[in-house]
Amino acid sequence: MQETWTGRVGTRLTFGGYQATGGIGTSVARAADRVHDALDADGRRELRELCLRMVRLVDGQGKAVRRRVRTDDLTSDGTRSGTTALLSLLTDAQLVVVDDGEAQLCHDSLLHGWPRLRDWINADLDGLLVRRRLGEAADAWDETGRPPSGLYAGEHLAAARSLTEDDGRALPTRPVERDFLRASDWAERRRKRLLVTSGAIVLALALASTLALVARRSQQETAAKESARTADQLVNQADALRERDPRTALALSLAAYRTAVTPETRSSLYTSYLSRTPANLEGGVSKPVLNLAFSVDSKVLATSHAGGHVQLWDLARRSEPRRAAPLDLGASAAIAFHPRGRLLAAQTDSRLTMWNVADPRKPRKLAERRNREGVT
Known part of the structure; x- marks a missing residue:
């Protein structure tokens, strides 16, 4: 509008004057260039920073929209007087609108019609995206009471730190963003200290566990060797007793096998098991045994003696007949x-008798038949 007023006819704005300015886009671009060209090198750097802080990048393709920024945030980075003067200059040139403590670019045409601003945006697409995400994260963190769970870490924190690097291109940050980054830095350092401490503890525990495992394995090997020596002694004793006392030899071989399972103890147990072990029929009669018989399950023994005496034996435990x-x-x-x-x-010479000896301690006579005379 100001450019159109400059080309007025008398006190009238004409369409021809508007066309002569090249339209809104060209007009605001000319006005912005005049402000830029009138500044020194430091002023031009501040102009770039101020304009980019009032731009919000929508995506990584460079699409941008205007952004309302509190004037206190624009003038709180240590250059309050210079920024305030530049903001007033832009306001007077009708390039920036200040209203209710907030400032924004006067028209969307600045984003597209001023080539210099477009170049600034294209040159720092990644930084503007990071700034947008940083601002949103810092505002959300502040609004929710600044909880530790809302802080940056890792790659997000590293990308945000680049905004504070003084390389001539980094943009100033708002107080809440600086607080957010400081808190994130502190939390990141604390997390790394905890990781280092935890790693040291884990390493110490692993070392202690390894040492304990080595010590235990050494103890087990020592115990196994001692058990093997004891088992060998038992095997030797069993071999010496097997001929004259096979029952004791069997007990010694079994004890050796239970002490240590080795080829020697296994062989000794097998040999003792196969050795004949005489049964001691304690309390037996003194008369000679004429014949004997085993039940089909080998658990009952009957011995026939001279004089007509038959003795039953319980062999439920073969090593200890009763x-x-x-x-x-x-x-x-x-x-x-x-x-x-x-x-x-x-069968005697005079009769045949049948007995049920299911219980050898209580036999029952089932039948008896006398032989015919002259038949045995």
Whole structure:
């Protein structure tokens, strides 16, 4: 409008005057260039920073929109007097509008019609995107009470730090953004210290565990060697006793195998198991044994003695046979078990008797038949 007023006719604004200015885009571009060209090098740097702070980048393709910024944030970075004067200059040139403590570019045409601003935007697309995300994150963090969970870390923090680097292109940050970055830096340093401390603790625990494992393995190897030596001694004793006392030899071989499982203890146990172990029929009769018979399950033994005495033995535990009930037949008898059960037949010269010896301690007579005269 100011450019059109400059080309007025008298006190009238004309369409021809408007066309002569080149339209709004060209007019604001000319006005902005005049302000830029009138500044020194420091002023031009401040103009770039001020304009870019009032630009909000929408995407990574360079699409931008105007952004309202509090004037206090624009003048709180240590150059208050210079920024305030520049803001007044832009306001007078009707390039910036200040209203209710906030400032923004006067028209969207500045974003597209002023080539210099477009060049500034294109030259710092990544930085403007980072600034937008930083501003949003800092505002959200401040609005929610500044919780630690809302702080930056890792790649996000590294990208945001680049905004504060003094390389001649970095833009000033708002107080809330600086507070956000300081808190994020402190939290990041604390996290790294905790990681270092935790790593040291884990390393110490791992070292202690390794040492304990080595010590335990050494103890186990020592114990295994001692057990093997003890087992070898038991095997030697079993070998020495096997001929005259196979029962004791079997017990020693079993003890050696339980102490240490080695080829020697396994062989000794196998040999002792296969060795014949005589059963001691304690309390047996003194008369000679004429014949004997085993039940089909080998758990009952019957011995026939001179004088007609038959003795039953309980072999439930073969190594310790127990004396059961006696049978008195009156004469020497031949005995035999039924092939499918515990039925005992006793044949004397005069009669045949059948006994049920399912319980050898309590036999029951089932039948008795006398032989015909002259038949045995």
